Amino acid sequence: xxxxxxxxxxxxxxVTIQVDMHDRLALTLQDDLTAQIVARKAHGVLIDISALExxxxxxGRMLSNIANMAKLLDAETVVVGMQPSVAITxxxxxxxxxxxxxxxDIEKGMAALHAFTGNRSFSLSDGVLxxxxxxxxxxxxx
Amino acid sequence: MQVASSETxxxxxxxxxxxxxxxxxxxxxALGFNLVDQTKIVTAASELARNTLQHGGGGKAAIExxxxxxxxxxxxxxxxxxxxxxxxxxxxxxxxxSKTGMxxxxxxxxxxxxxxxIESQPxxxxxxxxxxxxxx
Numbered sequence: 001x002x003x004x005x006x007x008x009x010x011x012x013x014x015v016t017i018q019v020d021m022h023d024r025l026a027l028t029l030q031d032d033l034t035a036q037i038v039a040r041k042a043h044g045v046l047i048d049i050s051a052l053e054x055x056x057x058x059x060g061r062m063l064s065n066i067a068n069m070a071k072l073l074d075a076e077t078v079v080v081g082m083q084p085s086v087a088i089t090x091x092x093x094x095x096x097x098x099x100x101x102x103x104x105d106i107e108k109g110m111a112a113l114h115a116f117t118g119n120r121s122f123s124l125s126d127g128v129l130x131x132x133x134x135x136x137x138x139x140x141x142x
Numbered sequence: 143m144q145v146a147s148s149e150t151x152x153x154x155x156x157x158x159x160x161x162x163x164x165x166x167x168x169x170x171x172a173l174g175f176n177l178v179d180q181t182k183i184v185t186a187a188s189e190l191a192r193n194t195l196q197h198g199g200g201g202k203a204a205i206e207x208x209x210x211x212x213x214x215x216x217x218x219x220x221x222x223x224x225x226x227x228x229x230x231x232x233x234x235x236x237x238x239x240s241k242t243g244m245x246x247x248x249x250x251x252x253x254x255x256x257x258x259x260i261e262s263q264p265x266x267x268x269x270x271x272x273x274x275x276x277x278x
Contacts (some may be wrong), residue, residue, distance in 0.1 A: 021160075022157050024156055053181065053184070054188060057247065081212070084178075085177045085181040089185045
């Protein structure tokens with residue numbers, strides 16, 4: 001069965017969508033990604049859509065679903081590389097793209113993921129798990 | 143308006159949605175549509191092809207290259223023999239949700255096109271046509 005590969009880079013998962021996805025393939029990616037977030041204990045997902053010449057409501061909803069499901073699994077999602085013509089079309093289509101963070105390219109997307117997740121370090125002292133946040137919570141939301 | 147060429151595609155599964163949008167892309171590129179206009183008509187085609195499949199139970203897409211005295215364009219007609227749409231005005235509203243869609247199909251496709259037509263008879267099927275002119 002056709003699948004879109006999911007790569008692991010440190011604590012992040014990286015997906016590059018390079019084919020014109022039919023609906024089943026998009027749903028398979030959604031299932032695979034959520035499974036991999038848990039299996040690989042990932043804290044971030046970077047989805048590169050720079051090769052996508054079109055994002056319709058189905059693919060848009062799939063991206064939005066992935067971001068929301070990842071959030072429930074304690075992972076942040078950043079979608080990178082959207083073509084300007086795709087952005088224009090999505091707005092005219094009226095696609096809300098709820099909960100999706102975007103960055104212009106992979107480099108900026110990785111930087112954003114590091115910023116979202118970098119302040120999440122835990123230390124075990126006196127048998128008590130304490131969270132050491134260098135920034136306050138408001139700082140982690142763009 | 144005269145029809146310069148016409149081709150028809152069957153829509154029976156989600157793979158056919160991809161076939162239709164790739165065919166529309168090829169025609170739009172051949173006609174010299176700019177990238178934004180290509181993306182708009184391909185996206186509208188994808189929405190309507192999915193409606194034909196999911197709501198109409200499958201059907202046909204006709205892709206026509208049309209010309210008037212000024213410019214050329216692409217006309218796409220989607221027909222099915224499904225249950226039809228009882229309330230077209232309601233179905234055109236954003237946020238109208240069928241079982242599987244987000245309800246952006248019809249309203250979204252209309253906004254992405256220059257011209258839009260819809261005919262539907264409950265129990266007899268639906269026909270949706272969109273037209274996008276080059277450079278408009």
